[in-house]
Amino acid sequence: MFNNSTILITGGTGSLGKALTKHILHNFSDIRKLIIYSRDEQKQFQMAQEYPSDKFPQIRFLIGDVRDKERMVRAFKGVDYVIHAAAMKHVPIAEYNPDECIKTNIGGAENVIHASLETGVQRVVALSTDKACAPINLYGATKLTSDKLFIAANNIKGDNPIRFSVVRYGNVMGSNGSVIPFFLAKKTEGKLPITDPNMTRFNISLQGGVDMVMHALENAWGGELFVPKIPSYKILDVAEAIGPECEKPIVGIRPGEKVHEEMITASDSFYTYDLGKYYTIIPVTHQWSIEEFVRTFSASKVSEGFRYNSGENTEWETVESLRNLIKQYVDDTFEV
Structure with missing residues (x-):
């Protein structure tokens, strides 16, 4: 799929951007370019x-800055796949x-969408956060808006074959600004x-997180919001x-x-399917057949009222x- 292709990562110097870079260069050495x-x-x-x-x-x-659409249009020329990881993410600073x-988070999302539509990009995966689910802070609200923009972008593409999708996950272990470091x-x-x-x-x-982004790049039909099945931890256990x-x-x-933290609310359950390794919230307005989607991915609809939050999880990390x-x-030198 990625043979002789060009991939661009916005926010590519962040924790996940660097991990994606390492993964892509190691596993897809025949790509044409990887743009940070x-x-x-x-x-x-x-x-x-x-x-x-x-x-x-x-x-x-x-x-370049995702706020600068003109710069993004120039950067996206000749790009096949875009991974949008750039964001302001610190809750108190936001x-x-x-x-x-x-x-950054809303205007930048709009610029990524329009630059992609104007330059022949094939697929776009945008990174979201658990804080975008039933948000109570500005960061979460901006990322929810960003999610909605990327999902709805599939409705304005016309006959352009581009596909936009979103991945939403919890705290990335060891990422900059997270609790463990x-x-x-x-x-x-x-x-x-x-x-x-x-x-x-x-x-x-x-x-x-990398595996989930690559899954979306390779498998998204357009408009899905992917959520991983992952364990929770208690903050006291991390401290201990x-x-x-x-x-x-x-x-x-x-x-x-x-x-x-939540990743799927009870209201989302009406549009949520279990894919095995991931859940996916499908768009209310979609350009493809639900029946064919279910057959292709052996998907099963979750029960009405289903919700997925860190406090009610069935899988937990221990000390x-x-x-x-x-x-x-x-930290490979870590010792207690």
């Missing part, structure tokens, strides 16, 4: 040291700088601040896994934070499993 599109020149410079042009002639680095969050850094101080002792979160590895000897003061929930995952995916 982002606005941070320092991160691009550092990433270019990891992928020197003499060893990785396929890779290109382009400075609450304090709402205009900037809206410009934060706790690892705070461990040296002897205190791990706990927002709420009942707090839970979904957990997915970087590779799990990292610093059993540390103090764990309760500091209170930050603005815009939930105790439990010991978290320690093993931290050593495997975050």
Whole structure:
């Protein structure tokens, strides 16, 4: 599928962008180009040291902002597949700088869509977040809007064969700004601040996120929102896994934070199908046959009222499993 093709990743210097880069270059060496599109020149410079042009002639680095449609149209020319990973994602920063969050997460999504439609891109996969499900903060609200824009883009493409889809998942283990690297850094101080002792979160590895994006690129029919079946963890178990000897003061929930995260609400259940490894929420307006979709993917409809949230999950990480995952995916020198 990717033979002699060009793939572009917006926000390509982020945690998932770098993991996607590694996966694509390792598994699809016959691609024509892999374009890393982002606005941070320092991160691009550092990433270019990891992928020197003499060893990785396929890779290109382009400075650009998703807010700049004209730049994106130029960048997207000749591109076959777009993975949209660029976003403002820190909840408190978005609450304090709402205009900037809206410009990047909503305006940027619109620019990705229109640049893709104008340049012959074949498929677009946009990254979402569990915070976009029944959002209570601005970040989640902007990502829900972004999801809706990408899903609806399939309705305005006319006879263009392009397909837009979305992947939604929970906290990526070890990603920049997430709780595990934060706790690892705070461990040296002897205190791990706990927002709420009942707090839970979904957990997915970087590779799990990569696999999901590649699944959507290869299998999406257009308009699906994919959700992975992944375990949850309790914030207290994360703290215990990292610093059993540390103090764990309760500091209170930050603005815009939930105790439990959702990825599928009861209202979504009317449009949600079980694909085995993933759930998918299909678009209300779709351009293909539901019956054929069900046959092709052996999909089964979830029960009415079904919901999927981190506090009611059936699969849980333990303190010991978290320690093993931290050593495997975050810090191979980690010891308790």
